[in-house]
Amino acid sequence: MFAEFLQFLFSGITVGAIYALVGLGFAIIYNASNVINFAQGEFVMLGGMGTVFFIGLGLPMPLAVLLAVSLTVIVGFGLERFAVEPARDAPIVTLIIITIGASIFLRGAAQLVWDRNFHSVASFSGSDPIMIGGASILPQSLWILGCTVVIVIALHMFFNHSMTGKSIIATSHNPLAAKLMGINTSMVLLMSFGLSALLGASAGILIAPISLTYTGVGIMLGLKGFCAAVLGGLGKPMGAIAGGLLVGISEAMTAGYISSAYKDAVAFIIILAVLFLMPNGLFGGRGTERV
């Protein structure tokens, strides 16, 4: 009985960590720019498919991963410069449509350059399950958890101890004041998109050995990541991580104990409940209306 629970918990935490990484990407961009980047899921796709592509060229795995992440970061920069920047002062609806357009564009481009089939990526260190308390966990799941922890710590250091990190925080609190203080806010925006792309690509690469990857993989992962970010109160990095894990574990428990059919609905039902009862998210503070 307990073994079963543990099994559901393992798969919940694994996928939850991925949602957390994606949600974190949403939070960082939102912090820097008040933009919700609906193309976040495509970063996840680019990470996974990019790795498949570079491995296909005969490159060793670490190099392929590095190139895939770089490619995604460049796309992130491009997205900020050519799609978001020119519409900075536009209303929310407009920005939402621009980033959704970007996500469709990127998916279309990926389907054109690559294909629409499923691809597998080899696990980082074997695929023989490790048994813990009667439940099995994959070495890849440990990789996911380990990498997520490392990334979160690194981000924390970055935001609190580096000049660039601090200027991102400053910009998120008050863009005008930050600008007056001599912070290059446009650079901060660019950085935030690059950083988000890095997070998304990492998530995509980490999950690929477990769930296969294809050009449409970013849609659901992106939306769930958005749920995680909103659940945590938009713009709260730690909230996004908590939100991601919460969504992942609830999903796994629902699939295990209630109905696997409604697994995907869980994230959205939680989010609706939270929004209706607490319109600013679980860990959210003040409202976000821009007048």
Add this chain to the structure above:
Amino acid sequence: MNALSKPETGGILSLALVIAILPAFLPNSFYFDVVILVGINAIVCVGLNLLIGYTGQISLGHAGFFGLGAYFSGILVSIHGWPPLVALIAGAVFVGVLAYILARPVMKLRGHYLAMGTLGMGIVISIVLNQEGDLTGGPDGMPVDAFSVFGWEPGNELTWYWMVGGLLLIAVWLALNLINSPVGRALRAVHGSEVAASVAGVDVARYKSLVFVVSAVFASVAGSLFAHYSGFLTPSEADFFHSIELVTMVVLGGMASVFGAVVGAAVLTLLPQLLTVFHDYEMLVFGAAMMITMIFMRRGLVPTLQSAFNRWRK
């Protein structure tokens, strides 16, 4: 005479004229098929535009209402043998009530939270349609019987064309009336500034809810028509991508422009058909079109062209 000189009346007359003469230029039933789909999408967009364009509230879940209307007709008619018209009305009433219940909490949300809320609502509807396979046939869909009213069936594409064309005119007429009513003026105030509107004594929440319900009912009716017309339904009618398509139609055509919604629906429905030869590029072009219009023509095709035309005339 006075009524005729109003630009809206002129617009509705030109739309009627286009609908009346278009059949002469359609070579076969395939082209009718495309135009009928344009009409069905246009009905949804005219309603959605009231919400997005006139009250400034986004909905990323309207395909959910379209899908519910469609499946209401599909299930009640094809499985339970209801008369199609009754099923259509039942669907519209159900969706209207559902939208009314949802409207208060949903319309309280702002900005991105509103986007998330409506998105979640649409996705939950689409998941239910996917999973309740015994009723809906699951992801692979269900067949739907033909439409009929008191034994009369719109057998061929031409009859469907007139039916959808007529309904589109009614939808546009209703929308124009709503916009030019006191309620409509209040709506525009809401879009301008909610605080100002409520200070001026406008019951903001009530008007927003009203528009939400109206737009949901438009979507539901269009969904029912679509179900009977296409004869086959899949849950993708209610999915996130379809919601995005609908929003894009509205925004591309022109927010706060009833005819913009019709133009937007026409452009985005025709585009994939024209692109079939370059089908590989369809998503690329679609995504690029969304971005480029929003960056360079934020107000959409119709208003941008309109002001360009006005400037040229001066």
Add this chain to the structure above:
Amino acid sequence: MKSLFKKAGLTALVAVSAIGLATGSAKAEETIKIGSFLAVTGGASFLGDPEKKTLDMYVEKINSEGGVLGRKLELIVYDSGGDPKKAVPFAKRLISDDKVDILLAGSTTGATMAVIPIVEKAGIPFISFGGAGVIINPVKKWVFKTPHTDTLAVQKIYNDMKSRGISKIGLLSGSGGFDKSCRKNVLDLADGAGMGVVADETHGKGDTDMTAQITKIKNSAGVQAMLYCGFGGATSIVAKNFKQLGVDIPHYQTHGSASKSFIKNADGGAEGVRLPAAALVVVDALPDSHPQKKVASAYKKMYEAKTGSEISSFGGHAYDGLMLAVEAITRAGTTDKAAVLAELEKTNNFIGVDGIYTMSPTDHLGLDEASFVMVEVKDGDWKMLK
């Protein structure tokens, strides 16, 4: 990974592949038009891609040999991506705008079922490549199919299970048309075969993690084997998850998994999985006396030479469909739809790669269990059992 670079060969959607020398000599109205919509790309592309290649290849071959009834064949293929929603407008377009003479289409059960009302209304012969029995049972006037049904597959699987002393199984199925039809067969045929279904789990379309469902099956009391009903990318994920969870009961899948990409993407998880498949996938292991050996070998040779990729049983469905259509049109001496329909129903002992077809007005498939073989995945390849 080579496939990533063969994008050009995939000429995805709606590349209207007017094949052959049609442009020069024969005028458009003289060609025999074959309409098709296939899942050339998307999650079911492992079905549609070989089907399209097969049709392209053999239409070209037939045309170079003089065509049918002295007329060239003209093939029009649209890519439905396996989506029933897209299949419907394509079917309408093929029938009313392209005015095709016959439909050889529908990689998936879902896309096939979606267009049946249109096909029946228009009255045009339609040979589907969809897997499930519901397509032809009950019989629809204009609809035929070439792949073995899930009913045959389930019978074959039950026989194999019984020979291993298995009587209690856990069932996992997807939610697509084929998956559901297969699940229904598993449940309906269980009593007659003396089998008990002790777990009945499902997963959603596009799910990428089935560990929860498999955990429940693993923990069901008395379960002796797991059977998965589904096709496409999900087959590999199920096999992977099955291995990940360290489940040690026999694992069965259906002919929906009979493609090399199933083995490749399962990352070792496919080892030991048993499934029924067309003899084509193990053609080299067939004895020379096997009636299908000659046809199947010839098809395999041509397909592998032309495309450079390995055959899968799915391309074979398209081969059989095309040949059945050509035979029927030749015998009818016309492309008149009713005449072709009548001749299709008179198909008798036609040797295809999927088996030997004998159709009738009440049997629009014409295959029996004999044309199916049980295979097991061993060392990353199919191995014929018995």
